[in-house]
Amino acid sequence: MASASTKKWWKNAIIYQIYPRSFCDSNGDGIGDIPGIISKLHYLKELGVDVIWLSPVYLSPNFDNGYDISDYMQINPEFGTMGDMERLISRAKRLGIKIIMDLVINHTSDEHEWFKKALEGDKKYREYYYFREGKGHRPPNNWTSFFGGKAWTKTDKGDYYLHLFSKKQPDLNWHNPDVYKEVTDIMRFWLDKGVSGFRCDVINIIYKETLENGKRHFALTGKEHYLNTEGCHELIQRFNSEIWSKYKTFIVGESVFVTPPEAKLLSDESRKELDAVFFFEHMDVDSRGVKWFKKKYRPCKLIKILDKWQDALEFPANYLENHDQVRSVNHFGNTGKYWEKSAKLLCGLNLSLRGIPFIYEGEEIGMTNGDFRGLRDIKDIESYNINQSMKKMLFMHSVRRKLILRTTRDNARTPVQWDSSEGAGFTTGTPWIKINANKSYINVESESQDEGSILNFYKQMIEFRKGSQALVEGTYRRVASPNDVYIFTRESTEERLYIYCNLTAFNRSVEFYGDKIIFDNYDANERENFYLKPYEFRIVASNI
Numbered sequence: 001m002a003s004a005s006t007k008k009w010w011k012n013a014i015i016y017q018i019y020p021r022s023f024c025d026s027n028g029d030g031i032g033d034i035p036g037i038i039s040k041l042h043y044l045k046e047l048g049v050d051v052i053w054l055s056p057v058y059l060s061p062n063f064d065n066g067y068d069i070s071d072y073m074q075i076n077p078e079f080g081t082m083g084d085m086e087r088l089i090s091r092a093k094r095l096g097i098k099i100i101m102d103l104v105i106n107h108t109s110d111e112h113e114w115f116k117k118a119l120e121g122d123k124k125y126r127e128y129y130y131f132r133e134g135k136g137h138r139p140p141n142n143w144t145s146f147f148g149g150k151a152w153t154k155t156d157k158g159d160y161y162l163h164l165f166s167k168k169q170p171d172l173n174w175h176n177p178d179v180y181k182e183v184t185d186i187m188r189f190w191l192d193k194g195v196s197g198f199r200c201d202v203i204n205i206i207y208k209e210t211l212e213n214g215k216r217h218f219a220l221t222g223k224e225h226y227l228n229t230e231g232c233h234e235l236i237q238r239f240n241s242e243i244w245s246k247y248k249t250f251i252v253g254e255s256v257f258v259t260p261p262e263a264k265l266l267s268d269e270s271r272k273e274l275d276a277v278f279f280f281e282h283m284d285v286d287s288r289g290v291k292w293f294k295k296k297y298r299p300c301k302l303i304k305i306l307d308k309w310q311d312a313l314e315f316p317a318n319y320l321e322n323h324d325q326v327r328s329v330n331h332f333g334n335t336g337k338y339w340e341k342s343a344k345l346l347c348g349l350n351l352s353l354r355g356i357p358f359i360y361e362g363e364e365i366g367m368t369n370g371d372f373r374g375l376r377d378i379k380d381i382e383s384y385n386i387n388q389s390m391k392k393m394l395f396m397h398s399v400r401r402k403l404i405l406r407t408t409r410d411n412a413r414t415p416v417q418w419d420s421s422e423g424a425g426f427t428t429g430t431p432w433i434k435i436n437a438n439k440s441y442i443n444v445e446s447e448s449q450d451e452g453s454i455l456n457f458y459k460q461m462i463e464f465r466k467g468s469q470a471l472v473e474g475t476y477r478r479v480a481s482p483n484d485v486y487i488f489t490r491e492s493t494e495e496r497l498y499i500y501c502n503l504t505a506f507n508r509s510v511e512f513y514g515d516k517i518i519f520d521n522y523d524a525n526e527r528e529n530f531y532l533k534p535y536e537f538r539i540v541a542s543n544i
Helices: 034-039 041-047 082-094 113-119 177-192 230-242 260-267 299-312 339-352 381-392 397-407 444-448 454-466 469-473
Strands: 015-018 051-054 071-075 098-103 152-154 160-162 197-200 250-254 276-278 290-294 356-360 475-479 485-491 496-502 516-520 537-542
Touching (some): 034 041, 034 082, 041 454, 071 082, 071 177, 082 098, 098 177, 098 250, 177 230, 230 260, 260 276, 260 299, 290 397, 299 485, 339 485, 339 496, 381 397, 444 454, 454 469, 454 516, 469 485, 469 496
Parallel strands (some): 051 098, 098 197, 250 276
Antiparallel strands (some): 152 160, 485 496, 496 537, 516 537
């Protein structure tokens, strides 16, 4: 066990992600803002949150809802002012809550001053991005974009620039030392203001080894030239040694298409790169190659994936939903008869795994996917681009509607439901995106008053985790169990816990270990000693 002086502060942290646009609107314009976040700090403190991960609040034209940044050192006026941001950092600190910010450094907005100067022909700033001549009437290579379509856009001058995402998000050229200096200056700017680290957006694709043609792939062509390159590792190591290590930060990276061995290279403590990484394999458990095309979800596959990653990493970053994923109760649970039980089960699972638990706004009250009527309700640029690509492939409107409404990122971006009023306590105006009608019964106000609610289960589970040496720093071992039932132990020198998760809507017969049930989502008179009820979660203590 590490001593208090050497143990990293983030290893016992509960991290809560805020998507500012949808969290709380303080001025009635329908858009969440920083003063709205400040107004809910005490709520987060009571929940048990130690760290807030703040999705981008920088100046942005909002083509990709803030992930297209036009100035990293200014606050988007929709969200407030720099003074508001400084107040948020200060007031959160007073409550013992740290803040990490989203750092988007694979690309900027095409409205960033650097890119504007590049388009004007400024030689210095043209080297900040990838400008290349085409091959005849074709782009410089055959790479495709994460958002669908080609990864190159032609300029008025006839050359092309690279964008792995939207054409409004040109990729930065990390071969250029000036880019390194600019971005590290941005990091220092925010760390000096008191933030405690960063969530690094798509960090494992920032360094392009070459611009050669890629192997053709249905989902993404060209990725072998920029995914997990040695140059990327060298960059992250420099960030760590020259910047992050000077501030005692927590740095978590979003790492796309990452395998366990690759994730270890990015996050093992001995390599001095990232502190943790987000992996996606469990999010794709029901996907056929790309997330838009689904196959039947099988809990046994989810269990196998989670078990693999628990064994693979020193400190996994555990999550079941975020701003880019559908709501977890839709994905892995049950939105009908077992909505409440399955939401509590997913809470217990996430908070029992070894590593750092991340909770996404609204997850703690069991928020569900948006109830969008049609494609006109969707704001997400990724969904728009996929819809256009499907049109070109002659998909019928009804098919496009079904695929997109089920999978769009907007499912997680509907406003937090604070109460049952028309604006859900989120806004007094017209919300930027449709509020789910189930705010009438899924909301913070009503769940705060119900001792048996999902919200209060989260509070109790967070408190239990923080007091458990086994859950905070214990070992992990999966126990043999029937299909679709996840049983594992968390064990420290002082405590052994058996965690039981029935991930189905059926009774499951299991062999029980341990001596005493100390945490569960069923009342004592509903439990049985020989099987787990639908979506039952139990923690059983055993003598060491």
